Amino acid sequence: MKRKLAMLMAGMMLVSGLAVGCGSGEKPADQQTAEETGDLKGDITFWHSFTQGPRLEVIQKTADLFMEEHPDVNITIETFSWGDFYTKWTTGLASGNVPDMSTALPGHVVEMMDAEALVSLDDLIDDIGRDKFSEAALSEGSKDDACYSVPLYSHAQVMWYRKDLLDAAGLEVPKTWAEFAEAAKVLTKEGTYGCSFPCGSNDLMGTRFLNFYVRSGGGSLLTDDLQADLTSDLAIEGINYWLDVYKNSSPKDSVNYAVLDQATLFYQGKTAFDFNSGFQIGGVETNSPDLVDQIDCAPLPKLHADDPDYGAETSNIPMVVWANSEHPEICKEFIKKLYEEDTYIEFLEATPVGMLPSITGISDTEAYQANETVQKFSNAVDVITKTMDMGTAIGFEHGPSVQAGLLTSQGIIEGMFQDIITNGTDVETAAKAAEDKLNDIFSTVQ
Secondary structure (H helix, E strand, C coil): CCHHHHHHHHHHHHHHHHHCCCCCCCCCCCHCCHHHHHHCCCEEEECCCCCCCHCCCCCCCCHHHHHHHCCEEEEEEEECCHHHHHHHHHHHHHHHHCCEEEECCHHHHHHHCCCCCCCCCHHHHHHHHHEEHHHHHHCCCCCCCHHCEEEEEEEEEEEEEEHHHHHHHCCCCCCCCHHHHHHHHCCCCEEEEEEEEEEEEEEHHHHHHHHHHHHCCCCCCCCCCCCCCCCCHHHHHHHHHHHHHHHHHCHHHHHCHHHHHHHHHHHCEEEEEEEEEEEEEHHHHHHHHHHHHHHEEEEEECCCCCCCCCCCCCEEEEEEECCCCCCCHHHHHHHHHCCCHHHHHCCCCCCCCEEEECCCCCCCCCHHHCCCCHHHHHHHHHHHHHHHHCCCCHHHHHHHHHHHHHHHHHCCHHHHHHHHHHHHHHHHHHHHHHHHHHHHHHCCCC
């Protein structure tokens, strides 16, 4: 881990040095428009994490069309899982092995901005229409009054459940965490688990689940001064809560689960509850089409039924253009094409309800509303949209920060849960150790 951070810091210094070395009186290339540079010409590399078939196919189709329109442009697309992408770009900064443009996660973007690894996208945002984007989504990629990312689609984490299993057990949809734990325990039988609790060290799932509980109590995994906070009464309560769910309702190998492992159980009908976005719909349709009519979602549980509604995690998945690109104008024109109405709706329909529009003027169009999944899961669209409007990326309730990105990328909280489950370490001891590890890492970027 320290080696990874050392590489990242080295990359930061390299990119900073390159930025300082630019002293030409000419207008920087990243500020030139396609019209100013003439017809587009050049090779670019695009990294994205749309690993599922339909999304990947739409992106490739759009790139092929773009290259037909601009014969002197060549776009090479490489696909990485989110975990592999993080490793790829953080280690690649020092050697310059980063793409021309890429997708990212909000937490990645703050680290990229801190490394001065991106170019401003303000001109692109203005071309598309700044008023089409939510201020909150743009702020996640903003620094010093400049925007360095543009949100491509949005979603939020909500509670998914099996209607048939609840009905058969005579249970209502849980509204509180206590109701959820009891329902999950009751439904753990005959080859079905109530809810899997994932904490594989190569993903952020343990952090995600703990954040749900802490945010429901009005808390945060970060303090106001951006220190890790895993030892508050609320955080300790949340850790113990998920340990109980793991003990009573979860497959034991979920201690090593990443996001896809977790989701696949629900896709296959092996869990009664899960927490995810609208991506659950497509997964169930593919794996267990006979169960599609039996799933729905509801808001995240609360500590008390009369507590206010809240959003624990909203994701505005952005795109960025890298500072090392020789052709940022090509990248921006390609990104702009993705927002053209027909192309954008086709992209969203690759995972309907899973990817919700990040710009206004799409969700109320006839073409978007005509999608059968959007119509069938209108309740899910409403629940997720409402939750989206209330939430932030994990840790971003204090505003975008490198600390928030590191909170989810280092696997520290996941390792804490594994230590407790596997080694029997005392909860308070493990929480304090994880908190100290995170704060040690945070100290390198303060």
